[in-house]
Amino acid sequence: MTTPETVISCSNVWKLFGEKAENYLAGMTGNPTFDEIRQAGYIAAVRDVSVDITRGEMLVIMGLSGSGKSTFVRCLSRLLDITGGTVKVEGQDIGALDEKELIDLRRNKMGMVFQSFGLLPHRNVLDNVAFPLEMRGQDRHTRRARALEVIELVGLGGREEYFPRELSGGQQQRVGIARSLAIEPDIWFLDEPFSALDPLIRREMQDEFLRLQEMLGKTIVFITHDFDEALRLADRIAIMKDGAVEQCDTPDKIVLEPATEYVRKFTEDINKARVVHARGLARPINGIAPTGEPIAGHTTIQEMGRLLVNDTRDLMPVSDKNGKVIGAMARQEALDVLFGAPA
Numbered sequence: 001m002t003t004p005e006t007v008i009s010c011s012n013v014w015k016l017f018g019e020k021a022e023n024y025l026a027g028m029t030g031n032p033t034f035d036e037i038r039q040a041g042y043i044a045a046v047r048d049v050s051v052d053i054t055r056g057e058m059l060v061i062m063g064l065s066g067s068g069k070s071t072f073v074r075c076l077s078r079l080l081d082i083t084g085g086t087v088k089v090e091g092q093d094i095g096a097l098d099e100k101e102l103i104d105l106r107r108n109k110m111g112m113v114f115q116s117f118g119l120l121p122h123r124n125v126l127d128n129v130a131f132p133l134e135m136r137g138q139d140r141h142t143r144r145a146r147a148l149e150v151i152e153l154v155g156l157g158g159r160e161e162y163f164p165r166e167l168s169g170g171q172q173q174r175v176g177i178a179r180s181l182a183i184e185p186d187i188w189f190l191d192e193p194f195s196a197l198d199p200l201i202r203r204e205m206q207d208e209f210l211r212l213q214e215m216l217g218k219t220i221v222f223i224t225h226d227f228d229e230a231l232r233l234a235d236r237i238a239i240m241k242d243g244a245v246e247q248c249d250t251p252d253k254i255v256l257e258p259a260t261e262y263v264r265k266f267t268e269d270i271n272k273a274r275v276v277h278a279r280g281l282a283r284p285i286n287g288i289a290p291t292g293e294p295i296a297g298h299t300t301i302q303e304m305g306r307l308l309v310n311d312t313r314d315l316m317p318v319s320d321k322n323g324k325v326i327g328a329m330a331r332q333e334a335l336d337v338l339f340g341a342p343a
């Protein structure tokens, strides 16, 4: 098995707001809480965060308002300078880049989408999408061809001549997405891109987004404060509180094994059967392999509800997407997730 390649690596990242924050951080002893730091006159927007993001992964950052999500993601592209720690992008310490190198990195490797769509009102869809290519100095013909391609990709083919005011919120956000895709970024930062949309459109956009990701396989950091959205999209979820990451894990792990009381509270109202997959319950096979038809690892417990109830096996083999058996799932454990484990 090949080890996944790390694209972004954060080690002990701190971002404090306040006068001479570096000095305060350098003199800091122990592990002060968010409130203790505030009493000293600083806001600890990001507190000692270490996380690696691998190629093609979708990491969803979630947490309540003010927990540090946007600040953290801004540190990853050095839109904000960090107070302590290191952020490496493809092995390069971005704190060591000069202004020009930084602009090149952002222009060539990184795409960003924000909640406020940020479209240029006097430009039509085509010209909005082509804008970053224009900034790169590409000729008219090349930018038009690329813009048309991504407009098609996000499902807005035929609306190239429309102006933002003639589009719905969902369509405007598609333009925002197309614009950030135009430059073919390897790394994509999305800060609550769907939160201004009404629930139905939001769900449609999530489906659309999953479809796009299936095709493009980008490395994505996606912020949301909607847990359902996080569960639908994420390979891993990082839950932030007071600037720190409480847990960074797969959705299955987050709901099955919350690392802290805070995470447990976050997950308590979630229908676990909808989130947990067969692969999340699969354990390595010791001794005799279970028999019978394997369960596909990506099946949720909810999807296999009927099978679980009717099957008689204690242990069921679980397979990966190539059909290879990767472990065994105890049927009782899956039934406990389905019906809620007895207290």
Ligand SMILES: Nc1ncnc2c1ncn2[C@@H]1O[C@H](COP(=O)(O)OP(=O)(O)OP(=O)(O)O)[C@@H](O)[C@H]1O
Residues within 6 Å of the ligand: 017, 043, 044, 045, 063, 064, 065, 066, 067, 068, 069, 070, 071, 072, 225
């Ligand atoms: N420029 C700034 N100066 C001082 N404090 C700031 C600044 N930017 C953010 N903060 C503070 O840092 C903390 C984290 O803010 P941040 O915007 O990262 O949170 P968030 O989780 O993204 O919130 P939201 O979901 O509301 O966008 C908050 O306490 C905020 O008030």
